[in-house]
Amino acid sequence: MPTTVVQADPPSGLLRPVCPADVDVLYAMQCDPEANRMAGTKPRSESAFRDLWSKSLADPDGLHRIIMHDGEVVGGISCFEMDSRVMVGYWIARSHWGRGLATRALAAFLELTRRRPLHAYAAVTNVASIRVLERCGFRRNGTFMGHETDRYTAGEVVMLVLDEAPISP
Numbered sequence: 152m153p154t155t156v157v158q159a160d161p162p163s164g165l166l167r168p169v170c171p172a173d174v175d176v177l178y179a180m181q182c183d184p185e186a187n188r189m190a191g192t193k194p195r196s197e198s199a200f201r202d203l204w205s206k207s208l209a210d211p212d213g214l215h216r217i218i219m220h221d222g223e224v225v226g227g228i229s230c231f232e233m234d235s236r237v238m239v240g241y242w243i244a245r246s247h248w249g250r251g252l253a254t255r256a257l258a259a260f261l262e263l264t265r266r267r268p269l270h271a272y273a274a275v276t277n278v279a280s281i282r283v284l285e286r287c288g289f290r291r292n293g294t295f296m297g298h299e300t301d302r303y304t305a306g307e308v309v310m311l312v313l314d315e316a317p318i319s320p
């Protein structure tokens with residue numbers, strides 16, 4: 152696992168640390184059927200979601216931020232370890248899609264953590280997410296066929312990686 156270097160949040164107000172009260176809002180977002188269809192995921196049960204966040208917030212190797220817009224919680228972005236890789240993932244409330252928030256949030260997050268390489272997976276059909284990642288300097292690094300699980304729907308998945316310092320979108 153690469154060394155963790157966490158810097159102070161940028162002063163933009165776009166990202167802030169997660170507090171326990173945010174979990175209700177994040178839970179509502181992760182239940183959105185259209186967002187799940189896009190991401191190729193199945194929503195977690197409320198108890199599974201709360202358990203995951205309890206563990207995530209206690210995990211010193213993870214980094215989690217709330218995405219804010221006009222004083223409102225509009226999403227979340229995290230990096231975490233999976234399969235010995237440092238992964239990044241994010242979610243924006245559907246009411247705020249298409250405003251450049253994911254791109255700006257990812258760019259700001261890449262300044263907060265300099266852990267590299269940083270990996271991301273996206274359903275091949277999730278063109279918006281792939282675009283966000285590529286605008287922030289990630290490159291495609293292959294595909295695999297994802298099988299149906301409790302968490303994921305079956306489908307082709309693109310693997311992306313950021314090897315070096317981020318590029319401003």
Ligand SMILES: CC(C)(COP(=O)(O)OP(=O)(O)OC[C@H]1O[C@@H](n2cnc3c(N)ncnc32)[C@H](O)[C@@H]1OP(=O)(O)O)[C@@H](O)C(=O)NCCC(=O)NCCS
Nearest residue numbers: 186190242243248249250251252253254273278279280282
């Ligand atoms: C994917 C997601 C994070 C994008 O968030 P967003 O704030 O709308 O993204 P942005 O506005 O920053 O950028 C989206 C980019 O995709 C492009 N885009 C969106 N839909 C597109 C489409 N159907 N075809 C091509 N490009 C598309 C936008 O034009 C934009 O690119 P641009 O800035 O060059 O114009 C958001 O839709 C979401 O949370 N989805 C559900 C969860 C999810 O998929 N998470 C990621 C899992 S890998």
